[in-house]
Amino acid sequence: MNVRQLRFFLQIAEIGSVTRAASFLHIAQPALSRQIRQLEDELGVTLFQRSDRGVVLTDAGRLLRDRAVALLRHFERVRQEVRDEFNEPSGELTVAMPPSMFDLVTLPAVTSYRERYPNVQLRVIEGISGILNAWSMVELGRADLAIVTNIEPLATLDTAPFLHEALCLIGPKGAGLDPDKPVGLEEVARHPLMTPSRPNSLRLIIETALAQRKLPLDVKLEGTTPHLLLGLVEQGAGFATLPFCSAYRRLREGRVCLAPIEGVEVSWTLIQAREQPLSTAGERMKSLLRDVATERVAAGEWKLCRVAP
Template identity: 55%
Template sequence: MNVRQLRYFLQIAELGSVTRAAEVLHIAQPALSRQMRSLEEDLDATLLHRSERGITLTEAGECLRGSAVELLRHFDRVRSEVRDRSGDASGELTIALPPSMSELLAFPVVQRFRTSFPNVLLRVFEGSSGVLDAWSMVAQGRADLAVVASGEPLASLEAFPFIEEPMCLIGPAESGLSMDKPLALEDLVDRPMVAMSRPNVGRMIVESAMAERNLRLNIAMEVNTRQLVLRAVESGLGFTTLPVCSGSDLLERGAISMAPIKDVMISWLLIKGREQGLSVAGQRMQLMLRQVAHEQISGGRWPLARLKGFIPSGTDVARLP
C-alpha cells in the first residue's frame, strides 16, 4: 500500500466510477484497475463493489476511506513542514469559516493570504457551526482550522477564544434601528421575524435568552440562507436577528438598519486538531485571521465586536519560522 494507491482509491470512491476516476487522474483505466487490485491484495480485503450502476464501497472500503483521508492529510502536512524549513510556505491548507463573516473576514483574509503565500493551495469552505459542519471537518481532518460559534468542543479539538459580538435586530433602512440604541428582548416580541432555519446558533442564542423571560419570537418566515434572509429584510418583509458581522456591509451602504440586543452575545472560537500541529501555512493563517479581525474592529467596520485572546502586531506573521 502506498500514497499513490490511496489517492487513486479516494478518487474512485468520490466519483463512483473507475472510468471517470481514470480520466480525472490522467491514467489508463487498466492501469488504475491493476493498482486497486494490488491494494486489495495487500490489505487482503475487497474494497470496491462493482455493479452495472457503478462502484460502491464495501464495509472494508468505508473503513479505509476514513483512515486514508487522515493519513494523506498527515502526509501532506509533513511534506509541507519539511519544505517550509527551506523556503516559503507551501503545500495545502483547508479552512472553514462561517457564512456570516464572508464580507468582513473571509474574503479579506483569502485575498491577503493568496498574495502573501502564493505557493500554498488554499481551500476555503463556508461551514455552519450550528449543524457541526465546521467542527466535524476539523475533527475528521478535512480542515486544518475553522472559526465556529462557541460550544462544547470535541475532545480531539483545541479551541481558542477569537471574537465576541452582540446579536442584533436587523430591519429595513426606514425602520429607524440604531447601533447606538440597544434594544431589550421585549422589543422583539411583536415584530414579524424572518428567521434562519433551525439549527442555527444565532437563533438558538436569541430564543434561549427569550425563553428565560417567557418570551417568544413572532416567526413569519424561515429561510436557510443568510443572503436570502437579509434580502427579505432589506425589501421590508420583516426583521431578523443575526450577529453584527452578518449585516455590517449592508449597514454601511444604508440598505438596512440594525440595533444590538442588550446582553445577548455570540462568541466565536478558532479551532484546530489537538493531535495534529498546524503547518507553517496554518500558523500564518491563524495569525492573519486575528490581524484582519483586529483591523476591521479597530477601523470601525465591525462595531461593538471585541477581539479575544492576544492582539497581533503587524509583524507577527513575518516572525514565524
C-alpha cells in the same frame, strides 16, 4: 499499504469506476486493479462491490475512505512542513468561514493572503452551522482551519477564542433601531422574525435566550444565508437577529438599522484538528485572520465587538 495505493483507492471510490479512474490517473486498468487487489489482500477485506455499472464501497471500504482522507492530508502536511521550513509557504489550505464575516474578515484576509503567499493553493468555504458544518469538516480532515461559534461540538478539536460580539435585532432603515441603544428580549419577541434554519447556532442562541425568559419566538421565515435574510429585512418583510458583522455593509450604506440585544452575545472560535498541527500556510492564515479582525475593531468599523485575548 502505501500512499500510492490509498490515493488510487480514493480516486476509484470518488468516481465509482475502475476504468474511468484508470483514465483519470493515466494508469493501465489492469495495473490499477492489481494495486487494489493487493490492498484488499493485505487488509483481508473486500473494499468494493463490483457490477456491470461500476463499483461501490463496502462497509470496510467506507471505513478505509474515512481514515484515508485524514491520513493522506496528514502525510501531505508533514511533507509541506519540511518544505516550508526553508521556503515560502506553498501547498494547499482549506479554510471554512462564516458568511456573516464576508465583508469584515473573509474578503480582506483572503485578498491579503493571496498577495503575500501566492504559492499556496487556497480554498475558502463559506460554511453555515447546521448546513455545511464547518466544525465537522475540520474534524474529518476536510478543512484545515475554521471559524465557528462556541456552541458547536468542539470537544475533539483544538480551539482558540477569537471574537465576542453582540447579537443584534436588525430592521429596515426606518425602524428606529440604534447601535448605541440596546433593546431587551421583550422588544425582540414583539417583532416578526426571519431567522436561519435550525440547527444553525445563531438560531439556537436567540431561541435559548427567549426560552429562558419564557418569551415567544415569532418566526415568519427561515433562510440559509444572512444575505437572503438581510435582503428581506431591507425590503421591509420583517426583522432578523444576526451578529453585527452580518449587517456591516448594509448598515454603513443606510439600508438597514440595528441595535444590540441586551445580554445576548455570539462568541466566535478558531478551530483546527487536535492530532494534526497546522501547516505553516495554515498558521500564517490563522495569524492574518486575527490581525484583520483586530484592525477592524480598533478602527471602530466593527462595532459591538471585542477581540478575545
